[in-house]
Amino acid sequence: MTTTVPRPPAKKSVRDRFLRLAETVTTPLLPEDYLDLVAPLRAGAALRGRIVAVDLETRDAATLTIQPGRAWRGHTPGQYVRLGVDVDGVRQWRAYSVTSPPGRPDGRISVTVKAIPDGRVSNHLVRRTRPGTIVQLDQAQGDFVLPDPTPARILYLTAGSGITPVMGMLRAGVPTRADVLVVHSAPTPADVVFGTELRALAERGEIRLVERHTDRHGLLGVDDLAGLVPDHLERQTWACGPVGMLDAVQEHWAAAGVADRLHTERFRPTVISPGEGGTVTFTRAGLTVAADGATPILDAGEAAGALMPSGCRMGICYGCVLPLRQGAVRDLRNGEITTAVPGDGVLIQTCVSAAAGTCDIDL
The missing domain is CATH 3.10.20.30 (Beta-grasp domain)
Known part of the structure; x- marks a missing residue:
């Protein structure tokens, strides 16, 4: 007669027993919840970032330099990242273009935020955020990027904070032998985000820069483009700015039958009113x-x-x-x-x- 001896149950490792004990002690929280307090950027944790610097660009815009967690996979110039920000106890998510070049030696990234009237999150980030603040992050996304190979003639058409994804592209390196023209609109010269840097690029001949200041020239319209950029419909164009401007340029390019030469970036507003139940x-x-x-x-x-x-x-x-x-x-x-x-x-x-x-x- 053959006797079958059941195998003894597998012994749990010391690590497994420790984790089970830790979960029992910390319930209803998990051990990971406590680790998040001391090592929020660790490998295996939800993707977060630590703000290490807040630098004003204009009276209502600031660049946040962020050290992302180890899970960060990098970005392509022109892409955006969503930030989860706790404002007065409410976690809000907003999308901001990455304005730093990829592959920085210190691994950091930057986003540039323009405070808008009644903008709860943007005003918090520009005026109240301090270095050391932890924010939630998503991986970079978006297709508002340059193709490979780079077009010979490029038009960047921007207004207000619409310059931010374009600045990410320019900081990554202006394509050699490409004719790059930047047309940017802002209320005054002092309100041009990255104004000093853009003007320096123009002085070195790396780009051509056309500034339009609404306090003197009025709003930039598609009718102005024929005089500012006579060949604008022949250029591959990346446009980012207010909704009204983007609607107008899309209609203009489509009417000319060259909609495929226009690339736009839009960020939608988010309005959520939390309550009780x-x-x-x-x-x-x-x-x-x-x-x-x-x-x-x-x-x-x-x-x-x-x-x-x-x-x-x-x-x-x-x-x-x-x-x-x-x-x-x-x-x-x-x-x-x-x-x-x-x-x-x-x-x-x-x-x-x-x-x-x-x-x-x-x-």
Whole structure:
């Protein structure tokens, strides 16, 4: 007779036992939550950055130099990065162009922010942010970049803070043997972000620069381009600025039948008004439920019949993570509010997040 002896259960490693003990002691937080306090930029952590310098460019614009975490994958000149910024207890996400060249020896990046009237986040970053502040980061994205090979004739058409992605391209190196023309509009010479640097590039003959100051010349319109840049429709053009300007140039290029020569960059406004509780819509499930500000979205969804992913009750963390497509949620552990608009790709833990207003969950 053959006797089968069952194998003894595999011994857990010292590390596994330590982590299990740590999770027990720190519940409802995780050990990683405490590590975030002392090493927020460490390998394996969510991507963050530490602001190491804030330098004024104009009376209402500042450049933030950021040391990104180890997960940062770099950027292509002209791309933007989304920053998650905590303003008065509410996490807001905004997109800003990377204005530093890629591959800096110190690994740092910079974004340049222009404070706009009633802009909650932009004014906070320009006027209240101090070195040492930790911000959330996404990887760089966007296709407002130069192709390879570089066109022989380039027009950069910008206004206000629209110069920021273009400055990222210029700092990466002006293409040799390319005719690069920058047409930029700002209220006054003093309001031209990077004005000194742009004028120095023009003096060295690396670019041609046309400045239009609205206090003297009025708003820059497409009708002005024929006189300023007679061959503008023949150039590959990168345009970034106010919505009205971009709408006008897109119509102008399309009417001339050369829309393929125009590349534009737009940043949408984000307006989210957090509250206490609200309606939660599970978009793919077709369910909408009312939830108070103290009930986890996981519980609210299950009570409404939604098939919610979760491993929380078995001690498996992050099994309940879902995308927040739009709206605001409050973290029940610390009161932090996270907001999102379509396309942000924000992930939340439904077991510790409650509705802070109307929100849509991708389920």
